[in-house]
Amino acid sequence: MFGILETLIGFVIGIIELFLGFRFVFRLLGANANAPFVNWLYETTDPLINPFRGIFPTPRIEGVFAVEFTTLLALIVYMLAGYVLLELIAAIRGISSRRVL
Numbered sequence: 001m002f003g004i005l006e007t008l009i010g011f012v013i014g015i016i017e018l019f020l021g022f023r024f025v026f027r028l029l030g031a032n033a034n035a036p037f038v039n040w041l042y043e044t045t046d047p048l049i050n051p052f053r054g055i056f057p058t059p060r061i062e063g064v065f066a067v068e069f070t071t072l073l074a075l076i077v078y079m080l081a082g083y084v085l086l087e088l089i090a091a092i093r094g095i096s097s098r099r100v101l
Contacts, residue, residue: 002093006086013082017075019045024071030064049074 023045031038049070056069 002089006089009082009085009089013078016048016078020048020071020075020078023049024068024075027058027066027068027071030066045071048078052077 019041023041026038026041033039033042052070052073054070055073058066058068058070060066
């Protein structure tokens with residue numbers, strides 16, 4: 001049971017990291033927000049970065065290219081949250097296996 005849960009957590013965190021990574025690169029390179037895929041990506045990842053919005057400024061270079069530090073913070077926080085969850089499951093697994101023995 002724990003193996004399935006660990007796989008699911010790893011998959012979800014991986015997808016979140018992938019989407020946020022694309023968002024960061026697209027903002028950095030000034031991707032056209034009106035393009036369907038880019039628009040979908042921004043709308044999909046907005047709820048993921050909303051808790052972190054306003055913590056850091058988003059500096060713009062030549063008005064088009066943006067360094068979105070909020071997305072970088074979200075990447076780090078979600079990565080750490082996934083790690084903590086996986087470590088918690090590993091600790092629970094260790095405790096439950098000791099009880100059996």
